[in-house]
Each structure stands twice: as structure tokens, then as C-alpha cells.
Amino acid sequence: MKKWLVMTMIAAMFVVAACGANNNGGNTGTNANTGATEAPSNNAGTAGDGEEITPEEGATLLVWESKEERPFIEAIGKEFTEKYGIEIKFEELGAADQVNKLISDGPAGLGADVVVFPHDNLGKAVSAGLVLPNDFYEEQSRSENSEVAVNAVTYDNMLYGYPRSVETYALFYNKALIPNAPQTFDEIVEFAKTFNDPAANKYALMWEVGNFYFNYPFISTGGYVYGDNGQNKDDIGLNTEGAVAGVEYYGSLKDSILPMNSGDITYDIKKGLFTGGTLAMDINGPWTIADYKAAGIDFGVAPLPSINGQPASSFSGVKAFYVNSFSKYPNAARLFARYASTKEAQLKDFEMTGAIPANKEATADQAVQENEIVKGFVEQFNQSTPMPSIPEMGNVWSPIAAAFSDVWNSGKNAKEALDNAVQQIKDANNGAAAAK
Amino acid sequence: MNRHRGIAAILSVLVMGLGQLYNRQIVKGLLYMAVYAAAWIYLIPQLGTAIWGVVTLGEKTQGFQKVGKVMVRVEGDHSIYLLISGLITLFVFAVFLILYILNIRDAYWTGKRRDQGEQPAGFKQSWAHLTDKKFPYLMLSLPAVGVLFFTIMPIIFMIMLAFTNYASPNHIPPKSLVDWVGFETFTNLLTLKTWSGTFFGVLTWTVIWAIIATVTTYFGGMLVALLVESKSIRFKKMWRTIFILPYAIPQLISLLVMRNLFNGQFGPINQYLSYFGLGKLPWLTDPLWAKVTVILVNMWVGIPVSMVLIMGILTAIPKDLYEAADVDGASGLQKFRIITLPFVLFSTAPILIMQFAGNINNFNVIFLLTNGDPVNGNYQYAGSTDLLVTWLYKLTLNNSQFNMSAAIGIIIFIIIATLSIWSYRRSKSYKEEDMIQ
Numbered sequence: 025m026k027k028w029l030v031m032t033m034i035a036a037m038f039v040v041a042a043c044g045a046n047n048n049g050g051n052t053g054t055n056a057n058t059g060a061t062e063a064p065s066n067n068a069g070t071a072g073d074g075e076e077i078t079p080e081e082g083a084t085l086l087v088w089e090s091k092e093e094r095p096f097i098e099a100i101g102k103e104f105t106e107k108y109g110i111e112i113k114f115e116e117l118g119a120a121d122q123v124n125k126l127i128s129d130g131p132a133g134l135g136a137d138v139v140v141f142p143h144d145n146l147g148k149a150v151s152a153g154l155v156l157p158n159d160f161y162e163e164q165s166r167s168e169n170s171e172v173a174v175n176a177v178t179y180d181n182m183l184y185g186y187p188r189s190v191e192t193y194a195l196f197y198n199k200a201l202i203p204n205a206p207q208t209f210d211e212i213v214e215f216a217k218t219f220n221d222p223a224a225n226k227y228a229l230m231w232e233v234g235n236f237y238f239n240y241p242f243i244s245t246g247g248y249v250y251g252d253n254g255q256n257k258d259d260i261g262l263n264t265e266g267a268v269a270g271v272e273y274y275g276s277l278k279d280s281i282l283p284m285n286s287g288d289i290t291y292d293i294k295k296g297l298f299t300g301g302t303l304a305m306d307i308n309g310p311w312t313i314a315d316y317k318a319a320g321i322d323f324g325v326a327p328l329p330s331i332n333g334q335p336a337s338s339f340s341g342v343k344a345f346y347v348n349s350f351s352k353y354p355n356a357a358r359l360f361a362r363y364a365s366t367k368e369a370q371l372k373d374f375e376m377t378g379a380i381p382a383n384k385e386a387t388a389d390q391a392v393q394e395n396e397i398v399k400g401f402v403e404q405f406n407q408s409t410p411m412p413s414i415p416e417m418g419n420v421w422s423p424i425a426a427a428f429s430d431v432w433n434s435g436k437n438a439k440e441a442l443d444n445a446v447q448q449i450k451d452a453n454n455g456a457a458a459a460k
Numbered sequence: 461m462n463r464h465r466g467i468a469a470i471l472s473v474l475v476m477g478l479g480q481l482y483n484r485q486i487v488k489g490l491l492y493m494a495v496y497a498a499a500w501i502y503l504i505p506q507l508g509t510a511i512w513g514v515v516t517l518g519e520k521t522q523g524f525q526k527v528g529k530v531m532v533r534v535e536g537d538h539s540i541y542l543l544i545s546g547l548i549t550l551f552v553f554a555v556f557l558i559l560y561i562l563n564i565r566d567a568y569w570t571g572k573r574r575d576q577g578e579q580p581a582g583f584k585q586s587w588a589h590l591t592d593k594k595f596p597y598l599m600l601s602l603p604a605v606g607v608l609f610f611t612i613m614p615i616i617f618m619i620m621l622a623f624t625n626y627a628s629p630n631h632i633p634p635k636s637l638v639d640w641v642g643f644e645t646f647t648n649l650l651t652l653k654t655w656s657g658t659f660f661g662v663l664t665w666t667v668i669w670a671i672i673a674t675v676t677t678y679f680g681g682m683l684v685a686l687l688v689e690s691k692s693i694r695f696k697k698m699w700r701t702i703f704i705l706p707y708a709i710p711q712l713i714s715l716l717v718m719r720n721l722f723n724g725q726f727g728p729i730n731q732y733l734s735y736f737g738l739g740k741l742p743w744l745t746d747p748l749w750a751k752v753t754v755i756l757v758n759m760w761v762g763i764p765v766s767m768v769l770i771m772g773i774l775t776a777i778p779k780d781l782y783e784a785a786d787v788d789g790a791s792g793l794q795k796f797r798i799i800t801l802p803f804v805l806f807s808t809a810p811i812l813i814m815q816f817a818g819n820i821n822n823f824n825v826i827f828l829l830t831n832g833d834p835v836n837g838n839y840q841y842a843g844s845t846d847l848l849v850t851w852l853y854k855l856t857l858n859n860s861q862f863n864m865s866a867a868i869g870i871i872i873f874i875i876i877a878t879l880s881i882w883s884y885r886r887s888k889s890y891k892e893e894d895m896i897q
Contacts, residue, residue: 153635285745415629426835
């Protein structure tokens with residue numbers, strides 16, 4: 025009888041153990057989560073007082089960055105590895121896509137430790153709890169970078185980002201085709217009359233006319249996206265009188281400057297024409313500088329021409345590093361985010377990719393100041409509008425882009441198109457509430 | 461004398477395996493008991509959490525806490541993970557319940573056999589019985605469990621998502637929780653103007669597209685197949701190779717190339733048209749033309765498949781049918797109409813339905829060629845050529861509207877399932893299964 029009992033016990037334990045493994049697998053979600061909280065909090069507690077944060081033992085970091093920034097991240101990553109012995113892995117991911125990917129990959133533990141995105145995505149990221157605040161290096165980040173940049177990466181009075189660069193777009197002009205940059209859009213219309221020759225692919229000016237980012241100047245003549253400096257989701261200023269006038273003017277440019285449909289103008293085509301020397305002017309961002317230089321084009325950069333007698337304000341963005349709040353090595357990630365956003369790093373980035381520094385001292389640096397091209401961007405930056413950073417900004421892009429395309433391609437009434445877009449944005453912002 | 465079956469069954473109800481032990485089937489009984497113990501130790505305690513998770517979708521949101529100089533994430537409930545892990549636990553529990561019932565049944569039947577004066581089977585005998593007579597069941601049970609966890613569970617998960625408010629910007633866990641909202645997502649989709657306008661517009665185009673795309677590729681493929689296979693044609697192999705080429709190139713490449721070819725201003729196609737003095741066509745930028753373009757390009761991609769398929773069937777048609785028709789003096793058209801067409805249609809009807817269902821979900825052609833563009837001011841997050849499936853993709857990956865995409869996913873599933881079942885049951889190959897032996 026005794027033997028029988030022992031046998032039972034052994035057999036039972038065996039199977040229990042086997043099933044146990046099974047069950048754990050089913051519940052990794054909860055187990056792993058609770059485990060993960062403990063470890064970093066202990067580490068972080070001890071690391072609080074030093075000048076530099078203590079990275080976790082055996083940390084390796086994954087960084088998401090866009091294609092254009094690859095050389096910079098690889099260089100700075102190498103330096104960082106040499107200094108701290110922390111390995112940096114790089115994965116190419118466009119800045120605009122990072123938050124969306126982080127929403128699904130972050131909590132699952134698959135996201136990069138350090139990410140980069142333009143500040144208009146910040147609200148969305150914060151409202152999903154995806155990024156850790158910039159706490160340890162807060163004072164340095166605040167004092168060293170320009171106020172616009174710091175404010176842009178701050179959300180609800182909390183600093184989240186480690187500012188890396190500021191960007192906006194301006195007017196690139198090919199000096200061989202047009203020696204002096206025009207001051208007004210009307211001047212461009214005049215110039216186009218003599219210059220445009222579709223058969224030879226000669227065009228006075230091109231920009232991505234279907235993309236709201238580049239079309240904002242036409243709204244800026246009296247309109248805005250969200251009120252209260254982009255914080256009030258219920259105050260949409262895309263269909264004000266001034267905005268309608270701007271968009272009407274925009275619609276008129278199809279016949280006078282750029283006689284083609286919005287879908288036919290892509291970044292690559294534009295680049296090909298500009299480097300091929302048949303496109304006189306291009307509205308583009310600093311990320312193209314390297315390519316245009318490499319093509320050997322003699323070009324200048326000037327602020328955007330005025331629209332209807334009003335200065336054109338562009339959208340500006342601040343790109344910053346952020347630490348994924350689900351990172352296994354948050355301290356090492358903080359350290360890297362800081363390391364890659366210091367004055368020296370920003371200057372290096374400027375040198376390698378042409379990114380305009382957000383750091384005040386770096387902007388004042390001779391290399392930056394003497395650079396004619398950067399001057400043009402800085403000038404434009406001073407009359408730019410930061411993109412709103414509230415989460416509802418994500419609902420703006422596609423409806424308003426559709427409105428612009430409708431006006432451009434089919435000559436739809438500007439007011440009608442804008443009203444329609446505003447209605448759609450409202451519906452999207454209020455979501456289910458609108459149904460009730 | 462039928463006390464054994466009762467006692468064994470009751471014992472098995474009380475504790476799994478006890479009935480087997482009573483029936484003196486020690487090993488089997490112990491195995492059952494082990495499962496029972498495992499369930500009590502691991503499964504049953506989690507059941508409460510699982511049900512709580514699925515019902516409430518979490519109660520505590522994630523926060524941040526200042527520790528020294530740095531902020532640390534304080535774990536909250538992740539509604540979506542709670543839902544998934546809850547589902548897994550419930551599924552494991554369901555599997556356990558099945559085993560439990562099997563155990564009672566087994567105890568009862570063995571007890572009955574003992575009542576009839578037979579010896580209960582020993583473990584070796586049971587094992588032999590299982591691996592010999594019940595072998596298919598044994599083998600099927602593994603994939604069945606796999607299907608349960610890797611097919612049925614994700615589908616149920618998706619269906620459940622449609623009844624939550626899991627969408628950006630206000631309900632993305634772990635910072636904020638997701639709640640059950642019942643049919644609200646569906647109501648919004650069907651009644652809220654911005655959503656319903658897009659939905660019915662996209663749905664209409666999806667159906668039109670699926671019909672035209674299927675018909676054009678099918679009859680295009682049939683035409684090419686008939687031409688290549690016709691008696692008078694020479695170099696059959698060369699023709700076949702030429703016509704299969706488009707299919708051999710990965711769509712990822714060919715469609716992206718096409719996108720440039722069709723550029724209205726700078727694409728070679730329009731450059732040629734204007735070279736011959738013809739006007740440039742807005743291939744991809746005008747809503748109607750864009751639809752025409754995707755259908756044309758889809759023919760280019762899809763005709764080779766139908767061609768190969770129909771060529772195979774053509775060779776299977778008995779030659780004597782045509783000889784007899786020749787004797788009767790039938791014309792080529794008559795032969796096609798009375799012999800070839802019914803034969804081909806009959807053999808391919810199920811495949812035709814599959815192609816139709818496939819075209820409803822034809823992601824590649826639309827996504828790579830137009831990306832749903834040209835944009836449409838009346839649509840929410842969709843363009844003029846977007847199909848339901850590409851719209852769903854945009855909603856999920858670009859706009860994080862997970863609940864809405866889940867709802868659309870369910871609707872696509874219902875449409876495809878109904879159409880397929882309905883038309884398959886109506887097709888001749890279903891009704892007259894014995895036409896081809």
C-alpha cells in the first residue's frame with residue numbers, strides 16, 4: 025500500500041511539473057510584467073545622485089532611426105560603445121512611423137530602447153504611456169537647447185524628449201536657373217510663365233502639393249490647426265476666412281506653376297528633377313541637403329515666399345530622442361539619449377547629415393553660422409509654427425490632405441473642402457461621443 | 461449486478477482518475493489524477509484572474525513614480541494582455557473540461573464492462589487500443605489543439621476587440637484602459653456619417669472590384685489558353701513562357717515599377733502617348749482612371765494563373781468529343797460553347813469562387829500600386845481605390861483604430877464566408893459531384 029502511495033505521488037509530481045510549464049507559457053503576459061517592474065526600480069533608486077546615470081549591467085540598446093540618420097547614429101553609437109562598453113544596435117525605421125509601431129511593440133517588449141520621432145507625435149506617445157520623461161538630465165536639456173525646442177518636447181509640463189535637431193522646410197533654389205530667390209509667390213508665377221516647359225520637364229517650383237506638412241503655409245495666412253497654441257482640440261482653425269483665401273490661392277497655382285495632379289509629384293521625382301537641373305525651386309527640408317550636395321548642384325536656401333502679401337509660416341518640428349518606458353535598460357537608454365544629444369553630438373549630426381542643431385551653443389557655432397544653407401533654414405524656422413503635439417494631431421493629416429488634393433486636382437471649392445475636412449477631424453476627435 | 465458502473469462514474473466525478481483506480485486501471489487512473497492535480501494547482505487558481513481580466517479588462521492604469529532623480533514606470537493592467545491571457549486560460553480550462561468528461565465516461569464504460577463480468581483492460585491493452593483502433597483520433601488531437609490555440613483563439617480575440625473601444629488616442633493601454641462598449645463600434649461604423657460614408661463607399665468598390673477583377677482575369681486567361689492551345693499555333697512552349705512571365709516576377713517589384721510607369725506626368729506610358737500626339741491620361745490620380753488602372757494591372761498579374769489552370773483542364777477534355785462534333789459539322793464557336801466552356805466552367809467553379817474571395821482581399825495590387833490613392837475628401841482614412849482590407853490596414857497601422865478594424869475584419873469575414881458557401885452550393889460541381897469520375 026505504501027509503495028502504491030509513493031508511486032502515485034511521484035507520478036503526480038511529474039505530470040504537474042510538465043503541466044506547470046505549459047501553464048506558465050499561457051500567462052507570461054502577467055508574470056513577465058510584474059517581474060519587469062521590480063528590476064529597473066531598484067537600479068534607478070541607487071543611480072539617482074551621481075553626475076552620470078549608472079547603466080544597467082550587461083545592457084545592450086536598440087535604436088530606431090530613419091534612413092537619413094544612419095551615418096550619424098552608427099558613428100555616435102560606436103563612440104558610445106567604446107566609452108561605456110554598451111552595445112548599440114541600429115534598426116532603420118522612419119521617424120513618423122515610430123510611435124505607431126511602439127504602440128504595438130512597446131508593451132510586448134519588442135520596441136527599441138531609444139526612439140526618435142518628431143514632436144507632433146509626443147501627445148500620442150504620452151497618452152499611451154510609451155515614453156519615460158527626461159528626468160535625470162532635465163536641467164541640462166532645458167538649459168542647453170532653444171526654448172522652442174524644449175517646449176515642443178514638453179507635454180503637460182513634463183519634459184520627455186532629449187532634443188536632437190529642429191527642422192522645417194524652406195525654398196531650395198538652383199542658382200544656375202534663378203540667381204535670386206523670389207520674395208513672393210506672385211514672383212514665382214511670373215517666373216513660371218517664361219520658364220515652365222513641360223515637354224522638357226522644366227518647372228519653376230515643385231513641392232509635395234498633396235502633403236499637408238508642406239501645404240501649411242497656405243493655411244498660415246490667417247488660419248491655424250488647433251487653438252491655444254495647438255492645445256485645444258475643440259478649436260479647429262483650418263477653415264477660417266484667411267485659411268480659405270490661402271487655399272484658394274493654392275488652388276490657382278496649379279494652372280500657373282505646376283500643371284499636374286498631386287499624386288504625380290513624389291519626393292523621388294522632385295529630387296530627380298532638381299538634381300537633373302530642370303527644376304528651378306523646390307520646397308523641401310534639411311534632410312535633402314546631403315543628396316543635393318552630392319549631386320553637385322549649386323543651390324541656395326531662402327525663406328518661403330510670401331502668400332497674398334503675408335509671410336508664409338511653415339510647420340516646424342523638433343526631433344528628439346525618447347526612452348521607451350518598457351525598455352529593459354532604461355538607465356543605459358537615458359545615458360545614450362543624453363550622449364547622442366549633447367552639443368558635440370548635435371554638431372556631429374549637423375556635419376554628417378545636415379540636421380540643424382537644437383542646442384543653443386551648437387547653433388551659435390561658427391560652422392553652423394557660416395553655412396549659408398543653414399542660415400536660410402534658421403530664418404524660416406524663426407517664422408515657423410510648431411506642429412501641435414496633442415494626440416488629436418494624428419486625426420488631422422489625412423482629412424486635410426484630402427481637402428488640399430481635392431482643391432488641387434478637381435478644383436473643388438476651397439471653403440467646401442476645408443469645411444468637410446474640419447467636420448471629419450471633429451468626428452474623429454470626438455469618436456464615439458458624436459454618435460450619442 | 462450493475463453497481464460498478466455507478467460507483468466508478470461517481471468516483472470519477474469526485475476526483476478525476478479515482479474511478480479508474482477503483483476499476484483497477486492504475487496507470488490510467490494515475491495519469492488522470494495527475495492532470496487533476498495540475499489543474500487544481502495551476503489552472504483553477506488562475507481562473508478567477510482570467511475571468512476578472514476578460515470581464516473588466518483591467519482596473520489599474522500605468523503610472524510613473526519618482527525614485528530618486530528618475531521616473532520609474534509603475535506597472536498597470538494592460539487590457540489587451542489581460543484579454544489574451546484570460547482567453548488562453550479559459551481555453552486551457554475548456555480542454556481540461558473535455559478531459560474531465562472523457563474520464564467520467566471512461567470510468568462508466570469500464571465499470572459497465574466489469575458489471576458484465578469482463579476484466580478491465582490493462583494499461584498495455586488500453587495503449588494498444590489507442591494506438592491501433594483509435595489511431596486517427598490520437599493523431600488528430602494534436603492538430604486540433606493547435607487549431608484551437610492558433611486559429612480559433614486569435615479569431616475569437618479579434619471578434620472580441622470589435623466590442624471594445626481599443627483605439628487611439630484615448631484608449632491605448634497600458635496608460636489608459638480599454639472597456640467593453642458592446643455594439644457601439646458597429647453602430648458607429650454603420651450610422652456615424654464619416655464612418656458609414658467611407659464604409660459603404662469602400663464596400664461598394666470592393667465588390668465591384670472583386671467581380672471585375674475575377675471576370676477579367678478568368679476570361680482573359682481562358683482566351684490566352686485557348687489561343688496558345690489551338691491546333692494551328694506553333695512554338696507553344698515559347699508562348700506559354702511569355703505569358704507566365706508576369707506571374708514569375710514578385711509583385712512587390714513589378715507593381716512598384718508599374719507605379720512609376722503610370723505616373724501621369726513623368727511616367728513612360730504617358731510620355732509615349734504624348735509622343736504619338738495623344739493626351740496624357742491621369743492613370744493614378746483621377747479616381748475613375750485609378751480604378752481602371754488597378755483592374756488593368758491586375759489582369760496583367762492574374763491572367764497567367766488562370767491561363768495555366770485552364771490549359772490543364774483543356775488537355776483533360778476527351779478528344780473524341782471534338783471529333784464527333786467535327787463529324788456533325790459543328791463550327792469552332794459551337795464547339796467552344798457546347799464542349800469547352802461547360803467543361804472548363806464545371807472544373808473551375810470552386811476555384812473561381814476562391815479567386816473571387818481572394819480578390820476581395822487583394823491587398824498587394826491596391827497597396828503597392830496606388831496605396832489606396834487618389835485621396836478622397838469624403839472618406840475617413842481611406843482613398844478612392846482602397847479596398848476594405850487596405851482600409852483596415854491603414855486603420856490599424858497608421859491610425860491605431862483597432863476596434864474599428866476588428867469590426868471591419870468581421871464584416872469581411874462574413875461577406876466572404878457567405879458568398880463562398882452560397883455560390884459553392886449553387887455551383888454544378890457541388891450538385892452533380894459525379895459528372896467527372
